[in-house]
Amino acid sequence: MNMPELDRRVVGLRCLVCGATYRLGEVEYVCPHHDDVGNLDVLYDYQALAEVLSPEMIAAQPDAGIARYAPLLPISRVDSLPPVPVGGTPMYHARRLGEYLGVPHLYLKDDGRNPSASLKDRASAIAVARARELGREVITGASTGNAAASLALLSAAVGMRAVIFVPESAPEAKLAQLLIHGAEVFAVRGSYDQAYDLCLEASRKFGWYNRNTGYNPFMTEGKKTVAYEICEQFTALTRLNLPAILGHRGDWVQASSDRWDAPDRIFVSVGDGCIIGGVGKGLQDLQRLGWISRTPRIMGVQAEGSAAIYNAWRAGSEQVTPVQPTTLADSISVSKPRDPLKALRAVRETSGSMVLVSDEEILEAMRILGRKAAVFAEPAAAAAFAGLLRALAEGTIDQEERIVVLLTGSGLKDVRAAIQATGGPHYIEPSLASLEQALGG
Ligand SMILES: *Cc1c(COP(=O)(O)O)cnc(C)c1O
Ligand SMILES: [Zn+2]
Numbered sequence: 001m002n003m004p005e006l007d008r009r010v011v012g013l014r015c016l017v018c019g020a021t022y023r024l025g026e027v028e029y030v031c032p033h034h035d036d037v038g039n040l041d042v043l044y045d046y047q048a049l050a051e052v053l054s055p056e057m058i059a060a061q062p063d064a065g066i067a068r069y070a071p072l073l074p075i076s077r078v079d080s081l082p083p084v085p086v087g088g089t090p091m092y093h094a095r096r097l098g099e100y101l102g103v104p105h106l107y108l109k110d111d112g113r114n115p116s117a118s119l120k121d122r123a124s125a126i127a128v129a130r131a132r133e134l135g136r137e138v139i140t141g142a143s144t145g146n147a148a149a150s151l152a153l154l155s156a157a158v159g160m161r162a163v164i165f166v167p168e169s170a171p172e173a174k175l176a177q178l179l180i181h182g183a184e185v186f187a188v189r190g191s192y193d194q195a196y197d198l199c200l201e202a203s204r205k206f207g208w209y210n211r212n213t214g215y216n217p218f219m220t221e222g223k224k225t226v227a228y229e230i231c232e233q234f235t236a237l238t239r240l241n242l243p244a245i246l247g248h249r250g251d252w253v254q255a256s257s258d259r260w261d262a263p264d265r266i267f268v269s270v271g272d273g274c275i276i277g278g279v280g281k282g283l284q285d286l287q288r289l290g291w292i293s294r295t296p297r298i299m300g301v302q303a304e305g306s307a308a309i310y311n312a313w314r315a316g317s318e319q320v321t322p323v324q325p326t327t328l329a330d331s332i333s334v335s336k337p338r339d340p341l342k343a344l345r346a347v348r349e350t351s352g353s354m355v356l357v358s359d360e361e362i363l364e365a366m367r368i369l370g371r372k373a374a375v376f377a378e379p380a381a382a383a384a385f386a387g388l389l390r391a392l393a394e395g396t397i398d399q400e401e402r403i404v405v406l407l408t409g410s411g412l413k414d415v416r417a418a419i420q421a422t423g424g425p426h427y428i429e430p431s432l433a434s435l436e437q438a439l440g441g
Helices: 046-052 055-059 066-072 095-101 121-133 146-158 172-180 192-206 218-223 225-240 251-255 274-289 308-314 340-349 359-372 379-393 415-422 432-440
Strands: 010-015 040-044 091-093 106-110 138-142 161-167 184-188 265-269 297-303 353-357 403-407
Touching: 040 218, 040 274, 046 066, 046 274, 055 225, 066 225, 091 225, 095 106, 095 359, 095 379, 106 225, 121 138, 121 146, 121 218, 121 274, 138 146, 138 192, 146 161, 146 172, 161 172, 161 192, 172 184, 184 192, 218 225, 218 274, 225 274, 225 403, 265 274, 265 379, 274 297, 274 340, 297 308, 297 340, 297 379, 308 340, 308 353, 353 359, 353 379, 359 379, 359 415, 379 403
Parallel strands: 106 403, 138 161, 161 184, 265 297, 265 403, 297 353
Antiparallel strands: 010 040, 091 106
């Protein structure tokens, strides 16, 4: 694929707070004027990109993962990406679930099917690629669990040293992932926010490359690939009337088309706000390239027990007040969101909206997804679907709309929550009599 030099594609970095712009390489992470909150947006030359790139060319890419969009990523070379298949996750037309809900055009994008079983791999792949291109030898991150597990796996894929900070409350499966991939793991006796701040201090002191969400501007650029996939796969699914599509097979439909279709609405769960900001960025890229003609409404879903961004959205403000998080959905349990501006703007600029869900609704959403759609989602992922249920119950969306629910992580990440959602098995004696009694009872 024709890949112009990086500095011809990426023309700068713009501060979301003050609008100052920087050349690539002039600042590494955030705008120096606002004490770690001046997140940067990566700016592209869309005109130059549209001249060398088209949906037909993407359709002809043999790689089903994020590498198929390489010219739209802030990396110099495709082979800087770790050699594991990140992205290209399946999207389903969830017909049985849709019938149950009276929403005939319901699609699930299952990003739990990434190498480390969450969407975070899309960002970590870019972090590792950037670190390699910059010649950095150590990479670090703080995380509620999934970003860390992802960073550990992708560092292992290229033999890079990873130093990771997690709150001591991280679920066991996520800790196990970190350890098995050989990361140096520090379980901080404190909250995610404290682990995050310690990680920032350490990376400054020791010169480690920092992957932190809402700090490293390139994480949004990795996460945005999920929006590209949603539109590319949605086009193939709807034009071919397929029930499901893995990666991007269906190329022949798209090969004859210079445009993609977009759904009407995308539901996304929100913690720090980086994923939803990435979805917004990806859609904005496609619109600026002229590959989609209208942008879906982005629906942000937060847990009632961790609603800092929702509160700011409700107040019509960009001022975010920290909360004391209490939700069981650990991946969206955040006191001080690190990427609120990208999140709030993604919702507002697409005429979307935000929804709150309780932990009970999240557990119910996990059960329904498991039973009616055969997808096992972790609580933070099921929260997005719980948001759809809530919006339907409140009658705020039209049931004929074409709706995508982004499922961000696998249920195997947190089996305790799944068991809490379902109750246990039936315990019986090893006899037919005992079985019959249980069946009858
Ligand atoms: C990180 C994560 C989220 C939330 O993403 P933010 O960028 O923090 O808003 C949601 N679901 C899962 C499974 C995650 O790992
Ligand atoms: Zn600034």
